[in-house]
Every structure is written in C-alpha cells, then in structure tokens.
Amino acid sequence: MTTQRRSRKEAILQVATEHFARHGFHGATLSAIAEAVGLTEPGLLYYFPSKVELLQGVLDYRDQADKSKYMAILEQDKISLFSALQDLVNVNQERPGLVQLFTVMVGESINPEHPSHDFFVQRYRALRKTMVDFFKTAAVSEGYRTDVDLEQLVVLIIAVLDGLQIQWLLDPGQVEMTTGFALFTRLVETYLEKEPSD
Amino acid sequence: MTTQRRSRKEAILQVATEHFARHGFHGATLSAIAEAVGLTEPGLLYYFPSKVELLQGVLDYRDQADKSKYMAILEQDKISLFSALQDLVNVNQERPGLVQLFTVMVGESINPEHPSHDFFVQRYRALRKTMVDFFKTAAVSEGYRTDVDLEQLVVLIIAVLDGLQIQWLLDPGQVEMTTGFALFTRLVETYLEKEPSD
Known part of the structure; x- marks a missing residue:
C-alpha cells in the first residue's frame, strides 16, 4: 500500500469513528463520511466496499491503536x-x-x-x-x-x-x-x- | 388473574421459549407460536400485545424460574x-x-x-x-x-x-x-x- 493510500485510509477511519460513535451504525451514512473526508461515495467504497466493512475497519483501527499504545508502555516495563x-x-x-x-x-x-x-x-x-x-x-x-x-x-x-x-x-x-x-x-x-x- | 388465564399465559411462554431459542427473534413468528399453543394470532396478542413484549415475557419467565429455583435451594442453606x-x-x-x-x-x-x-x-x-x-x-x-x-x-x-x-x-x-x-x-x-x- 502506498503511503498516500494508507494516510487516506486512516483519514477515512478517523472520520468514520466520529460518525459511527455519534450517530450509531444505522444513523451514520457513507455519503456524509465520504463528504467529510473529501471523497465521493464511490471513492469511499474503493477503500471500504460496504458500511459493515467500514465499521469493522473502525473497530479494528481502535483495537490496533490501543494495542500499539499499551504494548509500547508494557515493553518499556513502566506499568x-x-x-x-x-x-x-x-x-x-x-x-x-x-x-x-x-x-x-x-x-x-x-x-x-x-x-x-x-x-x-x-x-x-x-x-x-x-x-x-x-x-x-x-x-x-x-x-x-x-x-x-x-x-x-x-x-x-x-x-x-x-x-x-x-x-x-x-x-x-x-x-x-x-x-x-x-x-x-x-x-x-x-x-x-x-x-x-x- | 384467573388460574386458567395464568396457565394459558405460561403455556404460551413455554412454547415461545422453544420457538425463539430455535429460530431466533426474527425467525420465530407469532402465527406459528399461536398455532402451537392452540390460539389464533389475535388470541395470542390478547396476552402479549407485540413480539417484543412476548420475548421480554420469555426472558422474564426464565429469570423468574431461575430465581425461584435458586432461592429455594439457597434458603434451605444447602449450597x-x-x-x-x-x-x-x-x-x-x-x-x-x-x-x-x-x-x-x-x-x-x-x-x-x-x-x-x-x-x-x-x-x-x-x-x-x-x-x-x-x-x-x-x-x-x-x-x-x-x-x-x-x-x-x-x-x-x-x-x-x-x-x-x-x-x-x-x-x-x-x-x-x-x-x-x-x-x-x-x-x-x-x-x-x-x-x-x-
């Protein structure tokens, strides 16, 4: 994955996290998420083919972020x-x-x-x-x-x-x-x- | 509540428990539950006005049955x-x-x-x-x-x-x-x- 593609994907996940958290799964819309990140809806679907996959991406993104954070602290043996x-x-x-x-x-x-x-x-x-x-x-x-x-x-x-x-x-x-x-x-x-x- | 009405209600809950457990909330139908208990669907709705209320009835029935069972044992101080x-x-x-x-x-x-x-x-x-x-x-x-x-x-x-x-x-x-x-x-x-x- 190119750096540009990765950072675009990350931008989508950050915006989608906010939207899902605020509006819930059914309330959040792909079109609003796409717009907030400067994409068309088909452009968004290129990165995440469906709303369910986008939500899984969001949950996985949170898991990975939590994991990186705590692994770093734990490996330094600080806590x-x-x-x-x-x-x-x-x-x-x-x-x-x-x-x-x-x-x-x-x-x-x-x-x-x-x-x-x-x-x-x-x-x-x-x-x-x-x-x-x-x-x-x-x-x-x-x-x-x-x-x-x-x-x-x-x-x-x-x-x-x-x-x-x-x-x-x-x-x-x-x-x-x-x-x-x-x-x-x-x-x-x-x-x-x-x-x-x- | 008359004894007859109570036992009818209990019969519905027993049948509904089986149906919900086997088919899930969306798969279970009020018409099949009504039929299995010898009622029409409007007859069933007299006891439980909606599918959600029937499911709540089922969960509450299980809670109460569990509670009675364990209260009896606990009060005898056997376990x-x-x-x-x-x-x-x-x-x-x-x-x-x-x-x-x-x-x-x-x-x-x-x-x-x-x-x-x-x-x-x-x-x-x-x-x-x-x-x-x-x-x-x-x-x-x-x-x-x-x-x-x-x-x-x-x-x-x-x-x-x-x-x-x-x-x-x-x-x-x-x-x-x-x-x-x-x-x-x-x-x-x-x-x-x-x-x-x-």
Missing part, C-alpha cells in the same frame, strides 16, 4: 498489565459512543450468519493470544503462582471488560466501569500472589 | 451462592439457543431508543439488588472480610456471567463458560476469605 487494562477502562469510560458501537455490534455478530461474525471470532482469538503471551512473561517476572491456567484467566479478564460495558452502557448513573475493574484487579492480584494450597 | 451460580452457568451451557437470544437482545437494547431498553435496565437493577441482599446475609454467616463493596462485587459477578456468554457463543470450541466461572469463584473466595490488609 503492569493490570495498570494498562485499568487505563483502558478509564479511557473507555470517556468514549461511550465508541464503546456502545462495539457492544451492540458484538451482540449482533453472535449470530453465525451476521456479516461480522468471523471478524469478531478472529478478533477475540487474537486478543486472547496477545494477552496470554504477555501473561506468560509477567508470570515469571512477577513470580505468580504456577498453578494458574492463563488461558482461562485471560478469558475471564476479557469477560469482565465486556460485561462491565453492558451494565455501564445500560445504566451509567448506577454502574461505574472503573471501580468495578479496580475491584477485579484486587481479586486477581490477591489470587496470583497467594501460594497454591491444593 | 453457597457461588455453587448456585456455578450451577446456573452449567445449565446455561446446555441451552445455547436461549443464551444467544438473551445476549443478542441485551446488545440491541443498549440503544436507549430500543423498545426493550427499559426492560433490561430494570432487569439488571432487580438482579443486582437480589444478589446484594443475599451477599449481605452470606457475608455475615460465612465471615467474609468486611471491607468489600458488595454492590461492586455483584456488578462484577454479573459482568463475568455476561462476558463469558459472549466469548462462548462466538467460539464454543475454544471457550468454556463452566471452567471460566469456576476460576472466577476461586478468585473471589480467595479474596473474601483473606484478612483486609490495608
């Missing part, structure tokens, strides 16, 4: 994995539009016939793999107990992130994601630091 | 709250159709304009309240540490249940709800049994 995740939850609490978009989309995509089903299956597999790899390193350097199934632990962490989003989006006045995740971190850390007893 | 929840997860792993219906519906209902939005807001509030009340009793009888925010703990437990369902429904070959929840129980119990340190 723990749980501090990075807590930071992600704090950031998400400030971007409800995007979180809502993601949560509604995941719910719909559970149906195997949904056009984004495979996208989300692959997304979760990749996310679990990245996190398991990180934990394997952390488990040694932090001296975690050795009887923990890291694959299961990662499934659980992602479950907490997703599940907190559901309750928070439904009832933001009653549910806080940030304090919920902080409690979860205490549960996990207490467990990981304890000696295996059985 | 702990976490054993009851583990049993619920085990049962859910055997009814993917119903779990999928619920998960897709919750995702859609996050949008404040969705006809089931308020239903789910109230459902989660009631569920949190029931569980907090139980935990308050358990906290004393089981001697849990006293510095735990039970409201947050309950938010977290429900988040884990919902989040595990998402990953399991998307990728049943790679994710197991039952082992995931068992690990979560160990995390919580380890934490609750520990003395407060700060």
Whole structure:
C-alpha cells in the first residue's frame, strides 16, 4: 500500500469513528463520511466496499491503536498489565459512543450468519493470544503462582471488560466501569500472589 | 388473574421459549407460536400485545424460574451462592439457543431508543439488588472480610456471567463458560476469605 493510500485510509477511519460513535451504525451514512473526508461515495467504497466493512475497519483501527499504545508502555516495563487494562477502562469510560458501537455490534455478530461474525471470532482469538503471551512473561517476572491456567484467566479478564460495558452502557448513573475493574484487579492480584494450597 | 388465564399465559411462554431459542427473534413468528399453543394470532396478542413484549415475557419467565429455583435451594442453606451460580452457568451451557437470544437482545437494547431498553435496565437493577441482599446475609454467616463493596462485587459477578456468554457463543470450541466461572469463584473466595490488609 502506498503511503498516500494508507494516510487516506486512516483519514477515512478517523472520520468514520466520529460518525459511527455519534450517530450509531444505522444513523451514520457513507455519503456524509465520504463528504467529510473529501471523497465521493464511490471513492469511499474503493477503500471500504460496504458500511459493515467500514465499521469493522473502525473497530479494528481502535483495537490496533490501543494495542500499539499499551504494548509500547508494557515493553518499556513502566506499568503492569493490570495498570494498562485499568487505563483502558478509564479511557473507555470517556468514549461511550465508541464503546456502545462495539457492544451492540458484538451482540449482533453472535449470530453465525451476521456479516461480522468471523471478524469478531478472529478478533477475540487474537486478543486472547496477545494477552496470554504477555501473561506468560509477567508470570515469571512477577513470580505468580504456577498453578494458574492463563488461558482461562485471560478469558475471564476479557469477560469482565465486556460485561462491565453492558451494565455501564445500560445504566451509567448506577454502574461505574472503573471501580468495578479496580475491584477485579484486587481479586486477581490477591489470587496470583497467594501460594497454591491444593 | 384467573388460574386458567395464568396457565394459558405460561403455556404460551413455554412454547415461545422453544420457538425463539430455535429460530431466533426474527425467525420465530407469532402465527406459528399461536398455532402451537392452540390460539389464533389475535388470541395470542390478547396476552402479549407485540413480539417484543412476548420475548421480554420469555426472558422474564426464565429469570423468574431461575430465581425461584435458586432461592429455594439457597434458603434451605444447602449450597453457597457461588455453587448456585456455578450451577446456573452449567445449565446455561446446555441451552445455547436461549443464551444467544438473551445476549443478542441485551446488545440491541443498549440503544436507549430500543423498545426493550427499559426492560433490561430494570432487569439488571432487580438482579443486582437480589444478589446484594443475599451477599449481605452470606457475608455475615460465612465471615467474609468486611471491607468489600458488595454492590461492586455483584456488578462484577454479573459482568463475568455476561462476558463469558459472549466469548462462548462466538467460539464454543475454544471457550468454556463452566471452567471460566469456576476460576472466577476461586478468585473471589480467595479474596473474601483473606484478612483486609490495608
């Protein structure tokens, strides 16, 4: 991909992120996104052949941006994995539009016939793999107990992130994601630091 | 409500549960449900004025049935709250159709304009309240540490249940709800049994 094409694609994704977050999937229109980025609608469709693919591009773009950000911090060993995740939850609490978009989309995509089903299956597999790899390193350097199934632990962490989003989006006045995740971190850390007893 | 009307309503809910679980919300039809229960479609609409209300009835019926079952066991003090929840997860792993219906519906209902939005807001509030009340009793009888925010703990437990369902429904070959929840129980119990340190 040429640099020009890549930067045009990135400009589209940035504008589309704003539009989807503000208007939702059904409210956002390809024509408005195209116009905001200085393209015709057929010009936009050259980069993303459909609205669903554009939305997947947006979600993937956010995932990659988050991943790059936290990988850089984690590799410099400045913070723990749980501090990075807590930071992600704090950031998400400030971007409800995007979180809502993601949560509604995941719910719909559970149906195997949904056009984004495979996208989300692959997304979760990749996310679990990245996190398991990180934990394997952390488990040694932090001296975690050795009887923990890291694959299961990662499934659980992602479950907490997703599940907190559901309750928070439904009832933001009653549910806080940030304090919920902080409690979860205490549960996990207490467990990981304890000696295996059985 | 007369006994006859109540039993008719229950018969509709049982049939509708099967139809929604097998065909999904869009695939299930009011005419087929009406026919299976020996009613005309207008006859069915007398009990549930719309398809959305029928589905809410189904989800509420499942919630109430689960609640009655576990309340009865818990009140006899035969098992702990976490054993009851583990049993619920085990049962859910055997009814993917119903779990999928619920998960897709919750995702859609996050949008404040969705006809089931308020239903789910109230459902989660009631569920949190029931569980907090139980935990308050358990906290004393089981001697849990006293510095735990039970409201947050309950938010977290429900988040884990919902989040595990998402990953399991998307990728049943790679994710197991039952082992995931068992690990979560160990995390919580380890934490609750520990003395407060700060």
